[in-house]
Structures are given as C-alpha cells and as structure tokens.
Amino acid sequence: MLWPLSICFLSFTFLMLSSLSLFILGLYFIMSDLSLMIEWEIFSLNSSAVVMTFLFDWMSLLFMSFVLFISSLVIFYSEEYMYGDLNINRFIILVLMFVLSMMFLIISPNLISILLGWDGLGLVSYCLVIYYQNVKSYNAGMLTALSNRVGDVALLMAIAWMLNFGSWNYIYYLDAMNMSESMIIIAILVMLAAMTKSAQLPFSSWLPAAMAAPTPVSALVHSSTLVTAGVYLLIRxxxxxxxxxxxxxxxxxxxxxxxxxxxxxxxxxxxxxIIALSTLSQLGLMMSILAMGFPKLAFFHLLTHALFKALLFMCAGAIIHNLKNCQDIRYMGDLCSQMPLTSVCFHVSNLALCGMPFLAGFYSKDLILEISSLSYLNMLSFFLYYFSTGLTVCYSFRLIYYSMVGDFNFFSFHSLQDEGWIMLRGMLTLMSMAIMGGCLLSWILFPTPVMVCLPPTLKLLVLLISVMGGWMGYELSKFELSYKLQALKYYLTITFMGSMWFTPLISTYGVNYYPLLLGEYMYHVWDQGWSEQWGGVMFTKIFRYLSIVVQYVQNNSLKISMISFVFWGTILVMLMLP
Structure with missing residues (x-):
C-alpha cells in the first residue's frame, strides 16, 4: 500500500485544508458582520429562472469548517480502522458523498436545494448502515431509511405550501411568516422533518439501530452530520x-x-x-433550548458536542478492535493499564460529555442549564433538564467503571494494546479540540460577557446533580447477579425503561410493518382486484365476445334472425357481470 498516494490521505489533506480555510473565513465574517448570498442561474425557461442559491454567513461557514475537520480526521482514522477491507475506496467515496450532502444542506437558504442535501444524507446513510451486508445491517438500514422518509415527505409538503409565498427562499420570508396564517402549517411540517432526522420521540429507535454501520461512520453521523441536520434546520x-x-x-x-x-x-x-443514546440525550438538550428561543446557544452546543462525540466513537472503535469485535461492556475492564492512550482520550471525551469544568462540554451545557434556570420555565421541563443531566453523568460513570476500572472479563489469554499511530493521531488531535474547543468557541460566539444572575442554590444545582449522578452511576456499576437479585421483581419496569419506552416496536410495526402490510392488501384488492376486474379484464371480455358476434355475422352473410342477436346479447351481458 502506497500511503502518500492512498485515497484516504488525499481526502484527509483536502478536507483539512478546506476546513482551515473556512474557519478563517468564518472568523472574518463574524468580525466584519458579513453575510454573502450567491445565486447561480442554471437555466431559464419561458422567463422562469431555475436558480441555485448559496448562503454564506458566520454560522454556515463555522459549521462547514467543523464538519470538514471531523470528517477529515474520521477518514484519516479509517485508513487503519478499515485496513484489510477490500472495498475501502468505496467506503471513502461514500463518506465523501455524505459530507457533500451535508455541505449542500448547510449553505442552502432554499427549500429545494435543502431537499437535495436532505435526501442525499438519507440515501448515503442507508448505503453506509448496510455496509457490512448482513441481515442485522439490512434491517437497521431499512428502519433508518423508512423512519427518515416521514420527515422527507413533511419537507416536500412544506415545499408545496411555500408556493403561497412565491418563492422557496425561506430566508426572505421568516419575518413575513410570523404574520401569516400559512406560518403554522410550514412550522409544523419543518418541525416534523427535523424531529425525524434528529430522532426525537416517537422516531428515536432508528438512532441506536444505525450503529450497525462501521464505527468511523458512527463517529461522523453522531457528531456533525446526519442527526444534527434537523437541529440546524430548526436553528434557521x-x-x-x-x-x-x-x-x-x-x-x-x-x-x-x-x-x-x-x-x-x-x-x-x-x-x-450507550454512546448512541448519549447522542440522543444531547440532541434533546439542543432541541429544548431551541424551543425556548436560544438558537445561538443550541448552535454553540452543537459544535462542542461534535468534537467530543466524534472522539468518544473513535475510542470505542479502538476498544472494539482490541476486543475482537466484542461490544459488551461486561467483558471489558482494566483497560486503563492495557490501553493507556486510548483510555486518556476516552476519559476526556466522557468527562466533556458530563460537563466537567473547563472541558468543551462544560461551556455550552452549563450555560444552557443556567439560561434555562433564568428563563420562564414550567416545573416539568425544569425537572427533565436537571434530571437528564444527572442521568448523563450516571451512565458515563457506569461506562467508565465497567470498561476502564473493573475486572477484565474477556479471554484469559489476550493481547491488548493501543492501536497504531494513524488511529491515535486522529484521536489525540480531536482530544486537544475536546479540551480547548469550548473556550475557543465561547470567545468567538459570545465575545461580550453576559452576567447570569442566579441564587446560590440554582448556581450549585448543576454541580450537585452531576455529583449525585456520578455517585449513582458508581453504585449501579457494582450490581451483580446473585440469588437475592431484587431487580427481577421490577422486570417489566426495567424492560420498559431499557427498551426506549417501546419506541422500536412502535417504529418497526407502527411506521414500517403495518403500513407496508396495508399497502400489500390495497395492492391485492385494488390493483389486482376491483380495478383489474372493472378495467383491463372487463374490456378484454367485452372485445373478445364482440369479435365472436362480428365473426358470426360475417360467416352467415348477414342472413341472421333477430333471435340470434337477442341470444348473443344476453350471453354478453351475463359475461360482463362480475
């Protein structure tokens, strides 16, 4: 293998240089308060112009630079992770198509061109989820594709309804929409589309199912591309x-x-x-702060979350590699002494996810929780915010205890070590960003200091909840099977909570299975039933017997009595009846 000429190295170099260029350009746009719109007229037909529009502002440029930065490191990491795969070039091309679709979505102020990127993400994600070509991957890919089609249909209906405004460039009409009656319909459709793509209830089950894809794809999907598309659309x-x-x-x-x-x-x-469910939890956090009217905060958390979540998946991929493709955390343990560098990256990303002070996640999560405490919020939402934060710390500490600290429960004869330098370089680069990215972004996005005045109890509530969550996670990790196991008394409750509130059943049967069964039934009843009976089959019978009558008349040289006509007419009418 010629490393300098490989498609991975060329893609990595190009994406990294593009990312740096866009980041510098984004900083310039922020400082100059610029917004640039480029229109490209593809063709004009009967004075109707088909125009492709691109919007370049600080938000789109920063987001694109982060997507390209993470995707470049993921491709760099894939060179070693996918080593030995005969179809690695196909894999890299699919990842590049995935990134290109995301670029289209980010820079489009037009619903038609957004649909181009939106559907591109859906189709390429299907190809990536079924990459390993087994039954589990095919089922997961179909669940992902069909669940996302609900949002695609909603977006198509929003495009149709936008005709009331005379153009699909929604960016011009956001202020006008607030005053119009059409606004509520477009808002509902866009919200439905965003909820399916970002896997909010009741469309959540496809996100853990999409874990059938290779780990580099998971790192890309869960950090900055597919699942963040819905959040980005709602930010706009x-x-x-x-x-x-x-x-x-x-x-x-x-x-x-x-x-x-x-x-x-x-x-x-x-x-x-577990990492996929943590992504789902963070997407809920972004959506909730968006619903309260703080799009800039949601965007801030979107970027910081992308950094540490990509790192978390990369570390998970290195661990799975070493454990011969075993993903069960009960078999792991004591990885700190066996894989020190990977463990450091894993701990940093996990602590950033928990909101450990001065790591990337702290700057956005802490600010979101403080703003939510400062806002006019009902008791239920307040409880969900803080209790979910405690649960995040709880499962993170449980994961750390099982995988890093406990006893090693895999083969007694094993050879664990840190992965090669190609994977480690990608992970260490992202780790530096997971440490410094939060403060860097907070200086860029919020250059003017803002005072959040809260009483000491609310200020310390986040810290208290986090400490309690960590303690609960440690206690949960110590549970073991014994004859005195009390959990079996609450088996149904645990099954309900552990199976995502039965959303996989709702999605599999409610969204996919029964509608497809109904479609098959309608196909048999209508297409091959009544429409056939009253359509093609009936006309065939009519013309067949008319031709018989015509032949009878011709053979008798018109010497025929009225009785014959009545007789054949009666037969014809009887045959026409079903």
Missing amino acids: FNPIIVCGNLGLILLLISGLTMFMAGLGANFEYDLKK
Missing part, C-alpha cells in the same frame, strides 16, 4: 418555531427524549448503543 427556522404553542410542544417532546435516552443508557450493555 427558529423565528417561526418559537411563536405560538409549537415551542412548548417541541420543549416537551425534546425533554422527554432527553429523559428517555438517559434512562435507557443506564440499562444498556452495548458500548456503541
């Missing part, structure tokens, strides 16, 4: 989501998603699924 549409009661509905749904994911992760033993 925020002015019309907040007004009315839609914001309250979104706040409730996202809070319940956050709570459900945090609860489910404490009963999960699959390493990748």
